[in-house]
Amino acid sequence: MLQTTVEVGSSIGLHARPANIIAEAVQAAGVPVTLSLAGGDPVDAGSALMIMTLGATQGTPVVVSSDDQAALDKVAALVAADLDA
Numbered sequence: 556m557l558q559t560t561v562e563v564g565s566s567i568g569l570h571a572r573p574a575n576i577i578a579e580a581v582q583a584a585g586v587p588v589t590l591s592l593a594g595g596d597p598v599d600a601g602s603a604l605m606i607m608t609l610g611a612t613q614g615t616p617v618v619v620s621s622d623d624q625a626a627l628d629k630v631a632a633l634v635a636a637d638l639d640a
Contacts, residue, residue, distance in 0.1 A: 557627050558620040560593075561635040568612035573638035574603040580633055584626040590634070591618045600630055 565573045581588045581601040589597035590606060593616055598605035600619070611617055617634050621627040 556620050556622055557624060558618055559627060559631050560616050560618050561631045563611045563613050563615045563617055564635045564637045565639050566613055566637055567639055568615070569606050569609060569617075569634070571603065571607065573633070574606035576638050577606055577630060577633045578603040580629055581626065584623065584629065586621060586623040586626045588619065588621040588623075588626050588630050590630075591620070592616070593618065 563569055578601050588600040590600045590609060591597040592609055597620060598608060600606060619627055619631045619634060
């Protein structure tokens, strides 16, 4: 499985709005993608609710994992972006 670590870019963290944007991108990609905190259990990035359970705030490192490089890159970019702007 491919993975990369990025820091949360949204100023308020992965709350409802950014979590929904990320989940929609994963659903559109049609491949499994997970998010996790260092040493934590991975959650389904296709579920906004599961993303919010991470409690990730701005600057928190998040591990993005997928078998699909394009989906991995897209989700990593979204996690790192300020989706509140």
